Amino acid sequence: MSATELIASFITSGRLYGVGIGSNLMELQQAINFDFVDVVDEDGDSMRRDYGFIEFYLNSGQSWSVSGGSIELHRLATRNDMADRWRAAMRDDFPQYLAWDELYGVLSKLPTPPALQYIDQGDFQEYRSSATKVSVLVNNDHEVRDEWLGHGDVWSVSLG
Template identity: 30%
Template sequence: MDLAGALEELKFTIGPGFRKGSDMRVAFTEFLAEQIRASSLLGLRRGASLVDVARAVGGNAFVDDPDRRGISMRRDYGLVEFGFDSDPIHGWVCFSAILQLHRLRWETAIPNSIRERVMAVPAVVPLGDLRKALMSQGGSLVKRDDQRFSDFDYYSVAGSGSRISVLTENDDEMLVANSVWSISLW
């Protein structure tokens, strides 16, 4: 393998935003902002295979939830959910990646591949903190007009295919209004 190929393989293996060494980890909201702006997760993008996802996320703590016809499947890693369509030539092909931030309160829901990249993982991500991290990286939140449910506001980031769902009212004592519920990366 030539140097360019080796560098590309290394880039895929460690993903964007990874800084080797515990003192080089980023704040969780900075990690989220990097993934949102890139419309990727751990180097994965729309069209990734099941093997690519398993390699990037790691571990075997997941639940596969196929539909009855075997046409689509949800792979749930706790904090992260991937949606797959069955393709007769390519096998399972990823069509969605969602960070279910409302699950952060359960520490076991956070894959090590994410935990290794961040300094600390909060139990809740306030919208203001995510907005600040995005702005520090040149991004900005735009409220979407397609508000489907009264208890959520939806935001996007220019140049990104990501969709951010934010609570508009208290869900419980921890998840309060303006807490980020989930981030659909693609």
């Protein structure tokens, strides 16, 4: 599956590699076989599992459960080595840049495209699926893409 198709699936289902809100830590570990860093807050109530440009947020309780997550595509603009390592481990090819128009094109071809609410955030445009609680942030400045994201490039895709 291309990364664009994977992201489209994430937007429409609220699940990334089968992991979504309410998934437990064991399910996350089984779904993603990649190096990570766990960052636990000082109270031990929440944790961020950081895979580089993909993160999941978990809350404690009887067991750690997923409360959200994100694909931080902007990190790939200057660190494409992260995408190379991800491709080797997970077999998904994330691009250095992803234009919203390209992602929207994939979404619009789905049998049931998601309803997206548009929110102008100044420096960003947000497209949010209230059904799945997934938001896409798109760079809204007027710069041309160079070593950094340009106007219309996807900044991140977040669940929560």
